[in-house]
Amino acid sequence: MRVLSGMRPSGKLHIGHLSVLSNWLKLQEENECFFFVADWHALTTAFDETASIRVNTREMLADWLAVGIDPERSTVFVQSQVLEHAELLLLFSMITPLSWLERVPTYKDQVQQLAARGKDIATYGFLGYPLLQAADILIYRADAVPVGQDQLPHLELCREVARRFNHLYKPVFPEPQALLADTALLPGVDGRKMSKSYGNEISLGAARETVEKRVRMMITDPGRIRKNDPGNPEICNVYTYQTLYNRDLVDEITVACREGRIGCVACKARLAESLNAYLEPIRQRRAEILAEPGYLDDVMAHGQEKAAAAARETMRRVRQAVQI
Ligand code: SF4
Numbered sequence: 641m642r643v644l645s646g647m648r649p650s651g652k653l654h655i656g657h658l659s660v661l662s663n664w665l666k667l668q669e670e671n672e673c674f675f676f677v678a679d680w681h682a683l684t685t686a687f688d689e690t691a692s693i694r695v696n697t698r699e700m701l702a703d704w705l706a707v708g709i710d711p712e713r714s715t716v717f718v719q720s721q722v723l724e725h726a727e728l729l730l731l732f733s734m735i736t737p738l739s740w741l742e743r744v745p746t747y748k749d750q751v752q753q754l755a756a757r758g759k760d761i762a763t764y765g766f767l768g769y770p771l772l773q774a775a776d777i778l779i780y781r782a783d784a785v786p787v788g789q790d791q792l793p794h795l796e797l798c799r800e801v802a803r804r805f806n807h808l809y810k811p812v813f814p815e816p817q818a819l820l821a822d823t824a825l826l827p828g829v830d831g832r833k834m835s836k837s838y839g840n841e842i843s844l845g846a847a848r849e850t851v852e853k854r855v856r857m858m859i860t861d862p863g864r865i866r867k868n869d870p871g872n873p874e875i876c877n878v879y880t881y882q883t884l885y886n887r888d889l890v891d892e893i894t895v896a897c898r899e900g901r902i903g904c905v906a907c908k909a910r911l912a913e914s915l916n917a918y919l920e921p922i923r924q925r926r927a928e929i930l931a932e933p934g935y936l937d938d939v940m941a942h943g944q945e946k947a948a949a950a951a952r953e954t955m956r957r958v959r960q961a962v963q964i
Pocket of ligand 1: 860872876893897903
């Protein structure tokens with residue numbers, strides 16, 4: 641299958657992103673994958689804060705490559721470097737009824753949420769971003785797209801646009817299927833959603849000491865005052881991480897916590913150790929990538945070449961179908 645997925649350039653990624661990236665690694669094993677940095681999408685909500693987009697793109701790419709996304713095996717590229725996305729978006733905008741975009745469930749919610757924070761994103765570009773997503777997918781005639789449950793309405797819009805185009809002109813586009821991914825959210829160290837804006841994240845490239853410090857900040861069972869008070873792992877953030885990064889020790893930790901035989905300080909130390917062991921190869925690879933002059937530029941140029949070749953072929957078929 642040809643599979644497409646992208647991320648907005650949010651800069652350094654954190655361990656909360658590992659569920660998505662692990663899924664990409666699995667997909668990469670068996671499919672022809674296109675992974676792209678959605679920098680135009682960043683403009684839909686941050687059109688007035690563009691200074692960091694290029695830096696963030698590089699930081700994010702370094703993380704993708706450090707976890708094992710292989711630019712030889714997959715096509716890794718930056719959206720704005722393949723202009724055919726914009727041409728297809730323009731043609732789709734001619735055939736897409738406004739009501740299809742207005743009914744996308746997240747649209748009104750997000751406009752209202754951001755308006756409450758003083759940001760006006762009731763723009764043409766923001767209304768149209770699901771259509772840009774459709775162009776991103778269909779320009780590669782992708783068969784499948786990994787999505788979370790909340791993105792299904794966007795993919796359905798994409799499928800509707802493909803159907804409408806095929807019906808109006810000629811069958812050019814497949815209707816991409818959803819690959820529903822299990823991307824369970826890992827909470828940040830304070831228990832809220834993990835996010836750089838809350839300062840509660842653990843970056844993939846974080847130094848050993850930073851990981852240790854962040855783990856020490858984690859919320860535990862608030863009912864545990866003394867070291868030998870019996871604890872409840874089910875309400876402990878550290879425990880959530882232990883189930884992912886200390887699988888072999890989870891049973892032992894569960895019993896020891898419930899019986900008050902392990903203190904939270906020791907429990908956190910074990911987590912920090914495992915987390916650091918897990919992140920060490922990623923951290924090293926990331927540092928090597930960033931230290932090699934021109935490496936990321938080469939990856940982007942190579943990806944642009946491969947992506948543009950596929951996109952040009954689609955546009956050849958599209959222009960022929962539309963007779964333009
Ligand atoms: S011992 Fe571990 S699992 Fe139990 S409350 Fe403390 S940090 Fe959480």
